[in-house]
Amino acid sequence: MAIRGFMTLPRHIVEGEKLHPGATGELSNILLQLGLAAKLISLEVNKAGLADILGFTGSENVHGEQVKKLDMFAHDTLIKAMDHGGHFCVMASEEEEDIIHLPAHHQTGKYVLLFDPLDGSSNIDANISIGTIFSIYKRITPGTGPGSLEDCLQPGYKQEVAGYIVYGSSTIFVYTASHGVHGFTLDPAFGEFILSHENIRIPKSGRIYSINEGNYFSWPNGLKHYIKYIQSNYFEGKPYQARYVGSMVADLHRTLLYGGIYMYPGDRRNSKGKIRLVYECNPMAFIIENAGGRATDGNERILDKKPESLHERCPIFIGSEGDVLLVEKFMRGEKIDKN
Numbered sequence: 185m186a187i188r189g190f191m192t193l194p195r196h197i198v199e200g201e202k203l204h205p206g207a208t209g210e211l212s213n214i215l216l217q218l219g220l221a222a223k224l225i226s227l228e229v230n231k232a233g234l235a236d237i238l239g240f241t242g243s244e245n246v247h248g249e250q251v252k253k254l255d256m257f258a259h260d261t262l263i264k265a266m267d268h269g270g271h272f273c274v275m276a277s278e279e280e281e282d283i284i285h286l287p288a289h290h291q292t293g294k295y296v297l298l299f300d301p302l303d304g305s306s307n308i309d310a311n312i313s314i315g316t317i318f319s320i321y322k323r324i325t326p327g328t329g330p331g332s333l334e335d336c337l338q339p340g341y342k343q344e345v346a347g348y349i350v351y352g353s354s355t356i357f358v359y360t361a362s363h364g365v366h367g368f369t370l371d372p373a374f375g376e377f378i379l380s381h382e383n384i385r386i387p388k389s390g391r392i393y394s395i396n397e398g399n400y401f402s403w404p405n406g407l408k409h410y411i412k413y414i415q416s417n418y419f420e421g422k423p424y425q426a427r428y429v430g431s432m433v434a435d436l437h438r439t440l441l442y443g444g445i446y447m448y449p450g451d452r453r454n455s456k457g458k459i460r461l462v463y464e465c466n467p468m469a470f471i472i473e474n475a476g477g478r479a480t481d482g483n484e485r486i487l488d489k490k491p492e493s494l495h496e497r498c499p500i501f502i503g504s505e506g507d508v509l510l511v512e513k514f515m516r517g518e519k520i521d522k523n
């Protein structure tokens with residue numbers, strides 16, 4: 185097999201470093217370690233149907249949900265892969281209530297790592313795509329010792345890097361460090377991520393909407409009107425198509441590539457919806473904006489929101505700019521011209 189010219193994830197990261205004058209190489213090391221963790225989690229996800237790894241551990245996570253073994257495997261793997269490089273002062277995971285301090289015997293550094301180790305985990309038993317989401321910030325507290333909660337509660341626009349790994353029909357690692365959004369597909373034969381999606385740009389508008397329509401009767405009226413509008417009008421010959429996996433990483437990966445919109449609104453029962461601001465909304469908003477898209481809570485830009493707590497939830501409308509702008513108009517009750 186000819187491998188000349190292959191752009192692997194490590195090579196891309198190292199070459200990308202040259203675009204950041206004065207870069208110390210620290211972020212590159214972090215991304216390389218995340219790539220390694222992604223491969224380990226991917227291997228375990230692929231074995232999920234075979235090994236005695238499916239099923240509940242019997243314990244609940246901070247949201248009162250049953251935790252599956254694979255979630256904990258991903259959580260532990262990320263911590264083990266990331267805690268020793270001397271890059272981080274603090275970490276936080278969607279699977280743990282409080283911030284995670286680095287072991288005392290490891291050096292601390294200037295970065296902060298936030299992650300959702302295995303998003304969409306209620307889909308594991310059905311062999312449906314799931315994913316890992318991460319974001320990296322610089323610490324804001326002074327000093328070189330352990331970081332604090334304050335470091336983890338920064339608005340999303342301050343992210344240095346964000347990314348996700350989708351474990352689907354193949355495993356794909358997508359990240360942005362502000363210079364474009366790039367996707368790498370894991371070649372299982374030689375265990376390396378290969379550049380497969382360079383400088384991804386989300387279409388300005390799409391023809392796919394993604395939302396849990398089972399909640400229709402709890403939605404705000406503006407959103408109900410929007411959904412009926414895109415279902416009952418023809419756009420270039422047909423109405424919008426509905427696609428909803430129920431794994432945000434999978435739904436957002438499709439949205440990034442094909443365009444359209446993913447929505448998880450607040451509703452009558454949960455005014456802030458379900459999706460977590462720190463672990464899911466912020467990294468996905470950073471990626472989508474860097475690809476030319478838009479992400480709001482229906483009113484305010486997601487990346488401008490200041491998190492108040494680690495596990496807070498936030499309504500989200502994210503995807504192609506044209507689609508998000510349109511749903512916002514409906515949410516504000518503005519008059520929309522008939523198509």
Ligand code: AFP
Pocket residue numbers: 249302303304305306307396430431432433435458459
């Ligand atoms: P799980 O990790 O509990 O499966 O939740 C996944 C998720 O946070 C997000 O990935 C999905 O888009 C969303 O929840 C699905 O929620 P609904 O089941 O309420 O549609």
